[in-house]
Amino acid sequence: MRTEQASGSGTRRRRVRFPEEEPPTAQDGWWQKTLRALKTLLLFSIILGVSLLLWGYVFQGCGPSPCKTPVCQDLLALYLASGNTSVAPCADFFSFACGNANRTSSPFQALEEENKRRVRRILETPGSWRLAPGEEKAFGFYNSCMNTGAIEAAGAGPLRQVIEELGGWPTSGNWTPSDFNQTLSLLMSQYGHFPFFRAYLQPLPTPPYLPVIQIDQPEFDVLLKQKQEPNYAQILREYLNYLYRLVTLLGGDRNQAQKHASFSLAINSQLNQMVGPGEQQRAQDKVFEMVTIDQLQRMAPTIDWLSCLQATFTPMALSPSDHVAVHDLAYLKNMSKLLEMKLSEHRDLLQSHMIFGLVKTLSPALDSQFQEAHRSLNQKLGELTGHPPMPVHPRWMMCMEKTEAFFEPTLATLFIRETFRPRTQSAAMELFTAIKDAFISHLHTVPWMDGETRAEAQDKLSQLQVKMGPSEWALKPDPARQEYDDIQLGPSFLQTFLSCVRSRQARVVQEFLQPVSSHRWQVPPWGLKAYYSIPDHVMVFPAGLLQPPFFHPGYPRAVNFGAAGSIMARELLHIFDRLLLPGGCLACDTRALQKALLCLERLYTALPSPKGTAFEVSRTLLEDAADAGALAIALKAYKKRLVLFRGETILPNLDLSPRQLFFRSYAQVMCRDPSTQDPQDIHSPPTLRVHGPLSDSPAFARHFRCPQGALLNPSRRCQLW
Known part of the structure; x- marks a missing residue:
């Protein structure tokens, strides 16, 4: 065997082939194509899986999930029991939210x-x-x-003992005539009864808001104004029968009962006639007058003012030069003249009149x-x-x-x-902060407000204190x-x-x-009344209000913002009621303001009122403005919260989106039988308190897909707040 050697340039070398360098066969080509296809399929599967995960995280995670906790189940039961989903929401949202005929009470009452x-x-x-x-x-x-x-x-034994301590009762034949002012002083200080006027301690409603003794008309057991009552004679008979019955229960002489009862009824009626109308006092900007005790003594001399007030407000040290706030000075002057006349002739009958009133005051005991x-x-x-x-x-x-x-x-x-946990307090404070921040940013959109007023309003809101839930001493x-x-x-x-x-x-x-x-605090922790204190620049939301169905940390945010959030926004807006009054904001664009107010008045006037109710838009305008503005601010705060935080929940079985649930919760606050409204209420009927703000909200019409021209999707809207 001959072997080739490398011996110069012309010599050829024989190359040795390794197995991996063998030329590919047909089978090898098929395998390479299959491998590439598998790699592509694997890569596609990975991309698809990641995409599905991202879709589930972003969309499914941020989408509304049903809240199935016990508190949400209770709220769902309330909504289902109060509403009537057969009603078209764009035509009558009040009935949609509150129209169930089996509803027995309002949420506030419940x-x-x-x-x-x-x-x-x-x-x-x-x-x-x-x-x-x-x-x-x-x-x-x-x-x-x-x-x-x-x-x-x-x-009646304990009551007879009290009457004996006051000198007795002429109808019983056991009466020792005593000094009138001494008896009056005892009634006021020891028994909490004020037969001819009321005296109480309260801060003044104007700067410097110091507490002062205030004197006002008494609380009459029955209003006896003949011209206003068609059944005046029958009213007198019923009241006389009541006084006769008191005489009998206390063992008095029925032969004297008619004279004493008739006198009491007559003086009660005369005092009623002396009371000046509150509207007239407010129109004259004379809600109260500051006078010294000595001045009051000279103007209404029958009452020993210093001794009566000193006994009532012990241990305060009073002097004739101290000031008191008088709410109806004309009444006190006329009352003094009437008592002076009666004392000279009928001291015994006047004693009976005071005893009759005391029995009514003590009746709970x-x-x-x-x-x-x-x-x-x-x-x-x-x-x-x-x-x-x-x-x-x-x-x-x-x-x-x-x-x-x-x-x-x-x-x-x-x-x-x-009832009130720290978690509830912190969640409520967080909600209030979101509402207040939304209001501050919302001020830039108020068209009638000038820059200086807007800056002052923002500063006032920034400095506002809030008391949420319990008081410090509780x-x-x-x-x-x-x-x-x-x-x-x-x-x-x-x-x-x-x-x-x-x-x-x-x-x-x-x-x-x-x-x-x-x-x-002006309300106890179990109270429901939120309020704003002007002297302290403090807003208070008692623990009794921050409860289901208006608020709970476990509720969907749509519920808390729509219910409690709108209540908070309404209270904030009332801080600025003064700006809406004539002359309340001289630097503002008064033409734009009056145009917005007139627009709102027309909006409410055009809405149908419930049968049997009557209201004056001019009287309810400030409350209507607060209702409409509160809805807009609470919605703005809620939308911002949705952007910042994901994971909203809804109530199952209501078929409402989160924003629809927001409007439903807003309306739930107003659920009340319109026929039970006091004619003197400064709020609009509850149906209008729902329909007015909702018809002024483009977002409501959009989220409920209301057709143009529907009751709650009018062609014109107002922008007051």
Whole structure:
């Protein structure tokens, strides 16, 4: 075998081939194509999987999911029970949200009743609470009030004892004539009864907002103005029958009853006639007048003002040079003249008149015969005047309300422990901050507001304080305030009741004597009234309001913004009511403002009112403006929150999108029977409070796909706020 060697350029070398360098066969080409196809398919599958994951995360994660928690299920049941989905929402959204014929009460009424039941549960389970010294007296008072057997057994005896302490009653033949002002002073200071005028401590509504003694007309048991009542004669007879019955219950002489009752009725009517109309006082910008006690003494000399006020507001040290706020000076002058005339001839009849009024004041602490007499009078007067009578409450409710009044510090602390968690407070504060920020940014879109006014409004909103849920003293109560050392329980419920009356009055005076370190709450924690305090520049939302169905941390955001959020926005807007009044904003574009106000007035006038209701748009205009603006601001805040945070939820089985649920929750706040509205209410009927703002909202028409020209999608809209 010959082997080739490398021996020069012309010599050829033989190359050795390795197996991998063999030329591809047909089978090898097929395998390469299959491998490339598999790689492509794998890459496509990965891309598709990632895309599906991203789609699910972005769209499905941000899309609304049903809220199935117990609180949401309860809210869903309420919405289903109150609404009527057979009604077209664009034609009558009030009926769509509130039109169920089986609806028995408004959400506000239902929540108020639920809060009362919560307080009742607290009072009826004293062993469930760790009580500070003295706090058990609250439970002792409630139990004494509920002990009707002991109250009925005592009968009128405790009341007769009180009357004897006041000098007796001429109708019983056991009366010792006493000084009129001494008796009046005792009635005011010891028994909480003000027969001829009211005196109370309250901050003035104008700067510097200092607390001052204010004197106003009395609270009349029945209004006796002949020209206004077609059944005047029958009203007199019913009231006389009531007074006769009181004489009988107290063992008085029925032969003298007619004379004493007729006198009381006559003086009551005369005092009624002296009361000036509140509208006239407001028109004259004379809500009150500041006068010294000495000046008041000279203008209305029959009353010993210094001694009566000093006794009522002990331990305040009063002098003739101290000022008081008088709400109707003409009434006090005429009242003084009338009393001077009656005292010279009928001191005994005047004593009877004061006793009649005292019995009415003390009726909650008396046996059932006195309470039934007063209830019967209210019912008959309601039938004669056309006004609904006072509802008859169960015994526990009356006892609970009196316990709330006398022992608020104790019950406030226990109510907060029972119903209001820190999580709820922080969530409500977060909601309010979102509403306030939306309002501040919304001011740039208000067409009639000038730059300086807008800047002042923004600054005012930025400096606003807010109290959310419980007051500071309810969270950290001062033990010294809980002892109630001055309250004596027994020997009768009436004596217990009177001891509590005096204790509460003393606490009120002591609070006003203390230096003002923080805002004094005007509502208890279980109350539903949100308010704005001008003197303190503080807005308050009590814990009783921040409850289902208006608010809960676990609700869909659409519900909280639509219900509680619109309530918060409405209160914020009321801070600036002054700007909407004539001359309230001289630097603003008054023509644009008046045009917007007129547009809003026409918008509400064009809406159909419920049958049997009547309202004046001019009287309700400020509230209408707040309603419409609140909806716009709450919606703006909600839309911003959707952009910042994903994961919105909805209520199942309602077939409503999140934004539709927002409008549904806004309307739910207004659900109420229109026929129950007070004719003097400054708000529009509830149907208009729903339809007015919604018809002024383009977003509502868009999200409910309302056709142009539908009731809630008019061709023209207003822009006031």
